[in-house]
Amino acid sequence: MATGPGRSGPILGAGSVLRLIRDGDAVTRAAIARRTGLARSTVAQRVDALLAHQLVYEAGDEASTGGRPATVLAFNHRAGVVLVADLGATHSRLALSDLSGQPLAEVAFDMEIADGPEAVLGSICEHFEALLERAGRHGGEVRGIGVGVPGPVDFPAGRPVNPPIMPGWDGFSIPGWFASRYDAPVLVDNDVNIMALGEHWSHWRELDHLLYVKVGTGIGSGIVSGRTIHRGADGAAGDIGHIRVSDHDDAVCRCGNLGCLEAVAGGRALALALSADGIDASGSREVVELVRAGRPEAILKVREAGRVLGDVLAGCVNFFNPGAIVVGGDIAEAQHHLLAGIREVVFQRSLPLATRDLTIANSRLGDRAGVIGAAIMVIDHVLAPEAVDRALQLSSVA
Numbered sequence: 001m002a003t004g005p006g007r008s009g010p011i012l013g014a015g016s017v018l019r020l021i022r023d024g025d026a027v028t029r030a031a032i033a034r035r036t037g038l039a040r041s042t043v044a045q046r047v048d049a050l051l052a053h054q055l056v057y058e059a060g061d062e063a064s065t066g067g068r069p070a071t072v073l074a075f076n077h078r079a080g081v082v083l084v085a086d087l088g089a090t091h092s093r094l095a096l097s098d099l100s101g102q103p104l105a106e107v108a109f110d111m112e113i114a115d116g117p118e119a120v121l122g123s124i125c126e127h128f129e130a131l132l133e134r135a136g137r138h139g140g141e142v143r144g145i146g147v148g149v150p151g152p153v154d155f156p157a158g159r160p161v162n163p164p165i166m167p168g169w170d171g172f173s174i175p176g177w178f179a180s181r182y183d184a185p186v187l188v189d190n191d192v193n194i195m196a197l198g199e200h201w202s203h204w205r206e207l208d209h210l211l212y213v214k215v216g217t218g219i220g221s222g223i224v225s226g227r228t229i230h231r232g233a234d235g236a237a238g239d240i241g242h243i244r245v246s247d248h249d250d251a252v253c254r255c256g257n258l259g260c261l262e263a264v265a266g267g268r269a270l271a272l273a274l275s276a277d278g279i280d281a282s283g284s285r286e287v288v289e290l291v292r293a294g295r296p297e298a299i300l301k302v303r304e305a306g307r308v309l310g311d312v313l314a315g316c317v318n319f320f321n322p323g324a325i326v327v328g329g330d331i332a333e334a335q336h337h338l339l340a341g342i343r344e345v346v347f348q349r350s351l352p353l354a355t356r357d358l359t360i361a362n363s364r365l366g367d368r369a370g371v372i373g374a375a376i377m378v379i380d381h382v383l384a385p386e387a388v389d390r391a392l393q394l395s396s397v398a
């Protein structure tokens with residue numbers, strides 16, 4: 001006996017039918033009718049609307065088991081593009097993706113976020129145009145824009161909130177700035193959140209709960225809970241860099257507190273500690289180079305940073321019980337020394353039940369995690385059932 005979401009709930013629209021096709025849960029008209037409980041004539045109407053808008057196409061016949069073969073419907077991931085930008089403090093990566101999340105063109109370049117929103121977004125826009133041209137697409141095909149920034153964000157409003165390393169950006173409406181240039185929704189999130197989404201979608205989709213930790217100049221984390229980003233009441237969830245660690249009250253953090261995790265174990269802190277020992281290192285990149293060159297002082301410091309981070313993460317594991325902790329950022333890429341320190345402490349300090357199935361691994365996407373996650377965030381938004389229904393309704397009125 002077929003059961004489905006349509007049996008007792010409201011009548012499902014074309015957007016919900018698109019989701020079934022996109023997820024591969026029901027790909028023929030008969031299967032959609034069985035799955036949703038909608039009348040066959042209603043399913044035919046919904047599918048016709050999706051076909052007319054080129055959101056799906058007929059991909060041939062199902063292998064027949066006798067009787068007339070059914071036509072297989074497939075999601076048309078070429079039905080539009082999304083533009084995304086992962087903005088760092090001094091470096092940015094941009095991508096143009098199709099609606100499956102597959103990047104069609106990418107570019108990375110140095111850029112100072114401290115130059116302020118007008119200068120930075122103006123340059124981003126020029127690069128967006130170049131990406132569209134390179135892929136042979138045009139602005140009218142842009143379905144949505146995603147931007148990740150290195151600071152806290154009021155997600156519903158798309159505005160950075162008191163970002164410490166982004167002078168001039170506090171309260172600036174990024175969607176408002178793009179509104180006159182593209183007729184598409186603009187989503188803005190913290191960079192670590194989109195990285196968490198990118199890693200989860202690319203390599204850990206079978207898990208419901210994941211913690212992504214970025215260890216670069218500073219330290220932050222993105223929480224995937226129930227397969228979606230957990231932002232908290234004000235968008236501050238996951239800011240583990242400012243959790244106090246024990247025995248380090250001599251470390252002054254940029255937030256004004258003493259003994260914060262990132263003031264002890266972040267890339268900037270490690271560079272300062274090495275400099276104090278007479279080893280030349282001005283930032284996290286130099287720390288990574290020293291580790292790669294096999295300098296024991298640097299290896300020792302990175303491994304110890306892993307243990308300090310592990311102490312904080314052990315608490316996070318007990319509290320949140322993720323299926324995986326994925327570690328990214330410059331310092332994580334310095335071979336496996338950071339990871340070794342983290343594993344050592346987390347498995348020792350967390351409750352056995354919380355670590356029974358826990359995996360702790362390095363990021364596999366590296367510095368592409370942000371643009372891939374931003375694309376997924378935007379695609380999920382523009383292809384959400386209610387958004388698709390609204391778009392179809394609007395175009396039938398017009």
Ligand SMILES: [Zn+2]
Nearest residue numbers: 242253255260
């Ligand atoms: Zn702090």
